[in-house]
Amino acid sequence: MKILALVTMTIDHIGAILLEQNPHYSEASVQYLDFVFRAIGRLAFPLFCFFIVEGFHYTRNRKKYAIRLLIFAMVSEIPFDMAFNGRILEGRDNNVGFTLLTGMLSIWILDTFIKRIYRKYSDRFHRWLLTGLAIGVVLLVVYILENNMIRSDYGAAGVFAIVFLYLFMNYKMRGFTIAVIWLGLTCGMIEFISLLDLLPLYFYHGRQGRKMKYLFYIFYPVHLLILAGIGYALGWIHFGV
Numbered sequence: 001m002k003i004l005a006l007v008t009m010t011i012d013h014i015g016a017i018l019l020e021q022n023p024h025y026s027e028a029s030v031q032y033l034d035f036v037f038r039a040i041g042r043l044a045f046p047l048f049c050f051f052i053v054e055g056f057h058y059t060r061n062r063k064k065y066a067i068r069l070l071i072f073a074m075v076s077e078i079p080f081d082m083a084f085n086g087r088i089l090e091g092r093d094n095n096v097g098f099t100l101l102t103g104m105l106s107i108w109i110l111d112t113f114i115k116r117i118y119r120k121y122s123d124r125f126h127r128w129l130l131t132g133l134a135i136g137v138v139l140l141v142v143y144i145l146e147n148n149m150i151r152s153d154y155g156a157a158g159v160f161a162i163v164f165l166y167l168f169m170n171y172k173m174r175g176f177t178i179a180v181i182w183l184g185l186t187c188g189m190i191e192f193i194s195l196l197d198l199l200p201l202y203f204y205h206g207r208q209g210r211k212m213k214y215l216f217y218i219f220y221p222v223h224l225l226i227l228a229g230i231g232y233a234l235g236w237i238h239f240g241v
Contacts, residue, residue: 088239157187
């Protein structure tokens with residue numbers, strides 16, 4: 001599943017970084033190819049959201065996990081801005097690492113509150129009421145931050161998808177479906193293509209496959225630098241400051 005996410009993400013970025021900067025983009029054939037690449041790329045993000053929730057659940061040290069995501073997001077920002085914005089650093093549009101980090105922190109806060117609520121209250125009414133209130137407060141804060149300060153790829157919609165996956169962590173297929181439907185309603189109908197991820201998810205049983213703990217952390221900024229370099233070499237991307 002991680003390999004699938006990396007491959008589809010790369011295909012998506014080839015379309016977004018190279019094809020859409022192609023001086024012949026006005027041609028129907030180039031636009032059609034770009035649409036195919038971007039459609040395939042929709043498979044990637046929900047899988048990465050799923051990995052965040054799984055990582056949160058299985059990690060032995062959530063603090064270190066959050067720090068890794070923070071370092072990853074910061075390291076990836078310059079390659080992201082070079083590839084997508086033609087600048088060395090551009091603060092109005094940030095990479096998906098910040099979305100994943102915000103999502104992880106959000107479910108960490110929720111997990112802490114929900115566990116305290118369930119320890120303190122035994123009656124179902126207070127548990128549901130306070131849990132719903134905690135979820136609402138966290139989502140409101142995330143929405144404000146993502147729209148006014150962080151402004152990362154997929155934004156608040158992506159963070160909410162991670163929260164939905166966390167809330168339905170024991171019902172993975174159901175939670176994934178809800179997260180994808182949410183992305184489709186908030187980020188465009190093309191996101192519904194990622195429902196195809198349900199097929200490999202169906203065969204996932206929580207067992208670790210090949211150890212690729214740091215592959216995504218390294219691959220993401222490196223492949224953006226390579227694509228940005230190709231675009232620059234072709235004269236399709238011009239870097240500013």
